[in-house]
Amino acid sequence: MDDILDRVKRIVADELEVDVSEISDDSSISELGGDSLKALSIISALEAEFDITIPDEEISHINSIKTTVEAVERHLRG
Amino acid sequence: MPHRVFVSGLGVITAIGNNKETFWKSATKGISGIKRITTFDPSHLRTQIAGEINDFDPLLLIDKRELKEMDRVSQLGIFAAHEAINDASIKPHEDTALIVGTGLGGIITDDEQHKNFHTKGWRFVSPLTIPMSMYNATECYISKRFGIKGHGFTITTACASGLNAIGEGFRLIRDGYVDIALCGGTDATISEAIFTAWCAMRILSKRNDTPQTSCRPFSKDRDGMVLGEGAGFVVLESEHSLKKRDAKAYAEILGYASTHDATHLTAPDSKGQIRAMQKALEMSGIDKNDIQYINSHGTGTVLNDKVETETIKQVFGQKAYEININAIKPLIGHTLGASGAIAFVSTCLTLKDGVIPPTINYTELDPECDLNYTPNTALHKDINVAMCNAFGFGGNNAVIVVKKV
Known part of the structure; x- marks a missing residue:
């Protein structure tokens, strides 16, 4: 879990050009300065990092660190 | 005193026809050219369909040696430009202007050469990569082929490029700089x-199993756009030039605007689109209530169609519900920098023939898109004044108001 959380935070930090220390478990993508295009970039990077496929229908729910980690875990299991 | 500007020649090449006759026949019948991609194996991708031009033989106009140094974007441009010039029966001269719009230029060449570099090594990169893929390559080939030596440039405003090219050509003639302009995308x-x-x-x-009914502009169940390829060109002429050679015109351009x-x-963003429509109407000098038909940008994405509908309502108020609107992208795919020019060619044919091609694949009313989109069946109606929209990534908006002659 922590490993996934750390990797998700690192990806979000890279894509949004923020320091990992600024990202908490509850941070939302928009609070960190992300928009729809940045969210797509984060999702693409997650797919490559974890070798998973996140369907279009889930994109709108992936709006915070928490929901992002949950989505990654779900797809790693499934 | 602004000069009057007429459209005297049309040329088009798309997935539903390699010339304006075949294009128009399919468009008015609502026949879609969207199919499974054949250029490469798309099996691993989310989307596996597009509006490819499959029965195109570039050797009909371009010799083998020249073809080897020409990206497909330029080949398509030459075919549409050739048709427009022949259709107008003009002989371009030193002062003819040429304006070309393209969203991505020779990107197929780029793609191929990057692949060569990464898989085979640096020795396998073609020395023609840059001249073939540069954005103004098509402009160069067209000017060379037809001896066009006047004012010219290439516009790249994503999906608004082609309509911007026609609009800028209109301004050159309107303001008295040139008599004839070949413009397109x-x-x-x-x-x-x-x-x-x-x-x-x-x-x-992602409607890969039903390509022909995949793109559904303004319908509630729309799930995105479909990519296409193509080109559209027009010959624009001053009234003086047209009269001098006793030639006929398809239409007269009344107004044009471009906004960010x-x-x-x-x-x-609706506000940028509203300003483009209002400015084009203002330049045209007509009452907005005179607009009877809008050839929309209509891509089939959830957001585009909702925002464009909102824009039309804001500009026209209650009158918006009386305007006949259509979208031709389900027929040919979204041809990006060519799309506005092809839509403009289609609009001119509507003015000439009194037929609006249907917005095919419309199945379900979306409360947020509740205007009259000419669903599924062509409409035979005499149209006097029309509007043509093209909105691009980057927030570029182009709008032209055009009148029957």
Whole structure:
């Protein structure tokens, strides 16, 4: 879990050009300065990092660190 | 005193026809050219369909040696330009202007040469990569072929490029700089890496099993756009030039405007579109209530169609419900920098023939898109004044108002 959380935070930090220390478990993508295009970039990077496929229908729910980690875990299991 | 500007020649090449006759026949019958991609194996991708031009033989106009140094974007541009010049029966001269719009230029060449570099090594990169892929390559080939030596440039405003090119040509003639202008748009972007990038944006329809009914502008069940390739060109002429050679015109351009949203790289904004429509109407000098038909940008993405509908309502008020609107992208795909020019050619044919091609694949009313989109069946109606819209990524908006002659 922590490993996934750390990797998700690192990806979000890279894509949004923020320091990992600024990202908490509850941070939302928009609070960190992300928009729809940045969210797509984060999702693409997650797919490559974890070798998973996140369907279009889930994109709108992936709006915070928490929901992002949950989505990654779900797809790693499934 | 502004000069009057007429459209005297049309040329088009799309997935439903390699010339304006075949294009128009299919468009008015509502026949879609969207099929499974054949250029590469798309099996691993979310979207596997596009509006490819499959029965195109470039050797009909371009010799083998020249073809080897020409990206597909330029080949398509030459075919549409050739048809427009023949259709107008003009002989371009030293002062003829040439304005070309393209969204992505010779990107197929780019893609191929990057592949060579990464898989075979640096020795396998073609010395023609840069001249073939540069954005103004099509402009160069057209000027060389037809001896066009006047004012000219290439416009790249994403999906507004082609309509911007026609609008800028209109301004050159209107303001007295030139008598004749060849203007249009071209794009050919269906190659593996680039198509994969489109898929990554998640804005393409995933109806892979039913390509011809995949793109559904303004319908509630729309799930995205479909990519296409093609070109559209027009010959624009001053009244003086037209009269001098006793030639006929399809239509008269009354107004044009170009604006920026200044908001987002990809998401459209109604305010920028409203300003473009209002400015085009203002230049045209007509009452907005005179607009009977709008050839919309209508891509089939959830956001585009909702925002464009909102824009039309804001500009026309209650009258918006009486305007006949259509979208031709389900027929040919979204041809990007060519799309506005092809839509303009289609609009001119509507004015000439009194037929509006249907917005095919319309199945379900969306409360947020509740205007009259000419669903599924062509409409035979005499149209006097029309509007043509093209809105591009980057927030570029182009609008032209055009009148029957």
